[in-house]
Amino acid sequence: xxxxxxxxxxxxxxxxxxxxxxxxxxxxxxxxxxxxxxxxxxxxxxxxxxxxxxxxxxxxxxxxxxxxxxxxxxxxxxxxxxxxxxxxxxxxxxxxxxxxxxxxxxxxxxxxxxxxxxxxxxxxxxxxxxxxxxxxxxxxxxxxxxxxxxxxxxxxxxxxxxxxxxxxxxxxxxxxxxxxxxxxxxxxxxxxxxxxxxxxxxxxxxxxxxxxxxxxxxxxxxxxxxxxxxxxxxxxxxxxxxxxxxxxxxxxxxxxxxxxxxxxxxxxxxxxxxxxxxxxxxxxxxxxxxxxxxxxxxxxxxxxxxxxxxxxxxxxxxxxxxxxxxxxxxxxxxxxxx
Amino acid sequence: xxxxxxxxxxxxxxxxxxxxxxxxxxxxxxxxxxxxxxxxxxxxxxxxxxxxxxxxxxxxxxxxxxxxxxxxxxxxxxxxxxxxxxxxxxxxxxxxxxxxxxxxxxxxxxxxxxxxxxxxxxxxxxxxxxxxxxxxxxxxxxxxxxxxxxxxxxxxxxxxxxxxxxxxxxxxxxxxxxxxxxxxxxxxxxxxxxxxxxxxxxxxxxxxxxxxxxxxxxxxxxxxxxxxxxxxxxxxxxxxxxxxxxxxxxxxxxxxxxxxxxxxxxxxxxxxxxxxxxxxxxxxxxxxxxxxxxxxxxxxxxxxxxxxxxxxxxxxxxxxxxxxxxxxxxxxxxxxxx
Numbered sequence: 001x002x003x004x005x006x007x008x009x010x011x012x013x014x015x016x017x018x019x020x021x022x023x024x025x026x027x028x029x030x031x032x033x034x035x036x037x038x039x040x041x042x043x044x045x046x047x048x049x050x051x052x053x054x055x056x057x058x059x060x061x062x063x064x065x066x067x068x069x070x071x072x073x074x075x076x077x078x079x080x081x082x083x084x085x086x087x088x089x090x091x092x093x094x095x096x097x098x099x100x101x102x103x104x105x106x107x108x109x110x111x112x113x114x115x116x117x118x119x120x121x122x123x124x125x126x127x128x129x130x131x132x133x134x135x136x137x138x139x140x141x142x143x144x145x146x147x148x149x150x151x152x153x154x155x156x157x158x159x160x161x162x163x164x165x166x167x168x169x170x171x172x173x174x175x176x177x178x179x180x181x182x183x184x185x186x187x188x189x190x191x192x193x194x195x196x197x198x199x200x201x202x203x204x205x206x207x208x209x210x211x212x213x214x215x216x217x218x219x220x221x222x223x224x225x226x227x228x229x230x231x232x233x234x235x236x237x238x239x240x241x242x243x244x245x246x247x248x249x250x251x252x253x254x255x256x257x258x259x260x261x262x263x264x265x266x267x268x269x270x271x272x273x274x275x276x277x278x279x280x281x282x283x284x285x286x287x288x289x290x291x292x293x294x295x296x297x298x299x300x301x302x303x304x305x306x307x308x309x310x311x312x313x314x315x316x317x318x319x320x321x322x323x324x325x326x327x328x329x330x331x332x333x334x335x336x337x338x
Numbered sequence: 339x340x341x342x343x344x345x346x347x348x349x350x351x352x353x354x355x356x357x358x359x360x361x362x363x364x365x366x367x368x369x370x371x372x373x374x375x376x377x378x379x380x381x382x383x384x385x386x387x388x389x390x391x392x393x394x395x396x397x398x399x400x401x402x403x404x405x406x407x408x409x410x411x412x413x414x415x416x417x418x419x420x421x422x423x424x425x426x427x428x429x430x431x432x433x434x435x436x437x438x439x440x441x442x443x444x445x446x447x448x449x450x451x452x453x454x455x456x457x458x459x460x461x462x463x464x465x466x467x468x469x470x471x472x473x474x475x476x477x478x479x480x481x482x483x484x485x486x487x488x489x490x491x492x493x494x495x496x497x498x499x500x501x502x503x504x505x506x507x508x509x510x511x512x513x514x515x516x517x518x519x520x521x522x523x524x525x526x527x528x529x530x531x532x533x534x535x536x537x538x539x540x541x542x543x544x545x546x547x548x549x550x551x552x553x554x555x556x557x558x559x560x561x562x563x564x565x566x567x568x569x570x571x572x573x574x575x576x577x578x579x580x581x582x583x584x585x586x587x588x589x590x591x592x593x594x595x596x597x598x599x600x601x602x603x604x605x606x607x608x609x610x611x612x613x614x615x616x617x618x619x620x621x622x623x624x625x626x627x628x629x630x631x632x633x634x635x636x637x638x639x640x641x642x643x644x645x646x647x648x649x650x651x652x653x654x655x656x657x658x659x660x661x662x663x664x665x666x667x668x669x670x671x672x673x674x675x676x
Contacts, residue, residue: 040499092460096453115434115502118456122430123495125463129488139477146484150467157461161378164453 006331014332015054021062022055024072028080032131044112044120047105049087056333058083061192063329064210067320070200074136078145078195081131085153086188088124089160091117096164097246098276125153137199148194148207152187159184167247168273170257177254181222182215189221189333190214209317213330216311220334223304226250227297228336230288241284247272251303252287252296260294308334344669352670353392359400360393362410366418370469382450382458385443387425394671396421399530401667402548405658408538412474416483416533419469423491424526426462427498429455434502435584436614463491475537486532486545490525497522506585506611508595515592519560520553527559527671528552547655551668554649558672561642564588565635566674568626579622585610589641590625593634602628646672 006014035046058079065075093099094107095117101107109117132145162180166172193210229243229250243250256268268290271283291297311330320326344352371383396417403413431437432445433455439445447455470483500518504510531548567581567588581588594606606628609621629635649668658664 039496040503041496092456096456113502114452116499118430118434118459119495119498119502121456121460122463123492123499125460126488126491126495129467129484130492133481133485133488139481142484143471143477143480146467146480147471150464150471153464154461154468157457157464158377158379160457161454161461164451164457165378 005335006328010328011332014328018059018329018332019055022057022059022079022083024062025055025058025076025080025083028076028131029083032080032084032127040116041120041123044108044116045087045124047111048091048108053083053087053103055083057086057189057192059192060329061196063325064193064196064320065200066196067322067326068197068200068202068206069321070196072196075196075199077131077135078199079192081128081149082192082195084124084128084131085149088121088128089156091121091124093160096160099242135199141198144198145195148198149191152191152194155183155187163249166249168269169249170269172249172254172257174251174254174258177249177251178219180249181219181251184218185222186215186218187211188214189218206318209314213311213314213318216307216314217330217333220304220307220311221336223251223300223307224334224336226252227300227304241281241287244271244284244287245276245279247274251300252291255296255299256291256294259296259299260290264290264293304334343673344666348666349670352666356397356667356670357393360395360397360417360421362400363393363396363414363418363421366414366469367421370418370422370465378454379458379461382446382454383425383462385449386429386446391421391425393421395424395527395530397530398667399534401663402531402534402658403538404534405660405664406535406538406540406544407659408534410534413534413537415469415473416537417530419466419487420530420533422462422466422469423487426459426466427494429459429462431498434498437580473537479536482536483533486536487529490529490532493521493525501587504587506607507587508607510587510592510595512589512592512596515587515589516557518587519557519589523560524553524556525549526552527556544656547652551649551652551656554645554652555668555671558642558645558649559674561589561638561645562672562674564590565638565642579619579625582609582622582625583614583617585612589638590629590634593637594629594632597634598628598632602631642672
């Protein structure tokens with residue numbers, strides 16, 4: 001099953017390959033979101049969308065379609081919809097989280113104001129729907145695509161609601177965390193692949209397995225994100241420990257609440273409950289030390305590895321034509337280092 | 339054509355009748371948005387939706403369907419979608435505008451925070467789509483309903499973008515105003531009727547006439563809203579002149595920029611450009627005096643009347659069965675006093 005991890009060279013090559021695949025939506029994006037319109041919307045959209053992104057989600061959509069025997073050019077609009085909704089969530093999340101920097105650029109709300117950020121995101125959501133309906137497929141397939149999209153979208157919002165409202169909570173458990181990330185990331189990571197499968201005419205059993213793959217990959221991806229926050233700034237102005245400053249309910253926080261000493265637990269709750277501006281670098285280091293002592297860092301790594309194994313097992317059930325490539329992609333997504 | 343205005347008694351009776359019609363969606367709303375879920379979303383939705391609303395939009399949807407020979411029970415889900423998206427826009431608009439009070443209750447962002455207000459609105463948008471897809475109609479009709487919904491939704495966001503970005507602008511014209519309110523209100527007011535007509539199987543000519551009706555009614559409705567802001571608090575904590583405090587680009591502002599004396603114009607720009615907290619009651623009175631002198635109040639009244647006449651003329655083109663009732667509704671919507 002190829003349990004070995006990817007080398008840095010493999011990762012770079014795969015990232016390039018996925019970006020090339022994902023970039024097939026470039027013209028569709030330009031058609032859906034014309035630039036330079038004097039509408040107080042498109043400039044902000046392209047300020048955000050133009051700052052990069054790996055295009056992994058549209059790539060997964062197109063690959064899934066082709067690997068299930070479909071014509072992936074029929075999935076281009078759905079792939080664009082997935083990319084647009086992904087970026088829409090980022091625009092709104094940055095506002096909800098108060099993040100002022102993303103990919104080393106000011107976020108939409110920081111640059112254009114909160115009102116425009118809300119409205120621009122709303123517009124992007126509408127555009128994602130418009131994109132789905134432009135797909136060159138029959139009406140029944142369009143309806144199926146819309147249903148899959150809406151279901152996933154709603155679950156993602158539910159996950160975001162937990163994320164927003166569990167911050168600094170003293171009784172946040174690992175089970176709560178898994179529910180949160182499965183809702184917020186799991187369904188959504190599979191959406192492109194699900195849409196590609198629908199366009200390919202895949203049956204419900206295949207769709208359900210792809211969703212299960214997402215429920216394994218999404219949390220693994222997010223746990224790596226939690227861990228990366230301690231070592232990289234994730235493009236957020238180079239700030240490490242951003243999640244601690246925001247009091248974000250990470251797997252590290254959840255695990256340590258259940259396993260740290262009473263003193264450590266109280267100290268952690270105090271740190272996570274502080275306003276962002278009041279959290280010092282020494283608070284951030286304090287939280288990391290607590291996680292080290294409670295075994296939370298080790299637990300997070302092990303959980304991510306377990307989920308990656310489960311994802312690879314689930315993958316075997318799905319009749320994708322080019323399984324080795326998908327195995328690499330699963331590793332790429334769940335063992336991310338940036 | 340019945341050019342006489344409605345009496346207060348007529349208005350009350352009509353409001354009751356529309357509310358009774360609109361309330362037919364009550365069970366569908368409860369099904370779509372179950373209460374008392376521990377999800378950090380439904381409480382906020384019902385805090386907002388429970389504070390009332392006239393249910394005019396779903397009523398128009400159901401009436402339009404029936405009056406074009408359709409079975410209005412098949413339009414209940416679309417009617418619910420229109421009500422949900424209307425409320426979604428209010429939740430987001432209140433945040434974008436910084437309004438803390440609506441219908442004498444705290445707005446969602448004021449009560450649950452900006453992050454939750456964004457996410458709750460996003461969820462409502464997803465739910466509106468889910469509702470459309472639950473309609474008991476064939477897949478082609480579902481696609482047509484989705485397309486009409488998305489088109490209107492996007493135009494409304496474009497109108498909101500103009501609204502947000504023309505505040506305090508010194509070169510805002512009456513043409514700009516008409517473009518803004520047609521985008522923001524016109525398409526959207528017709529959406530329920532358009533959906534009802536699609537469910538009834540109406541052809542494109544009828545749909546286009548209904549859209550035209552909306553483009554007449556919407557701006558008339560909004561101009562009355564601009565005027566009402568000067569005499570009523572519109573449930574916003576009893577504050578009169580709220581639009582002046584917010585620097586909102588009303589028809590009064592647009593007209594006076596083109597017709598006031600240079601001194602008055604400069605004074606008005608200063609007042610509208612002030613932060614909300616810095617605008618005094620005497621500033622508000624000053625703006626009203628300028629509008630009186632420039633003839634802007636009179637112009638607004640005349641424009642609303644002209645649009646109402648045009649709406650009544652457009653109505654004659656539409657093959658609704660019970661035309662007298664629709665005439666009353668047009669008057670009710672465009673000659674509103676509350």
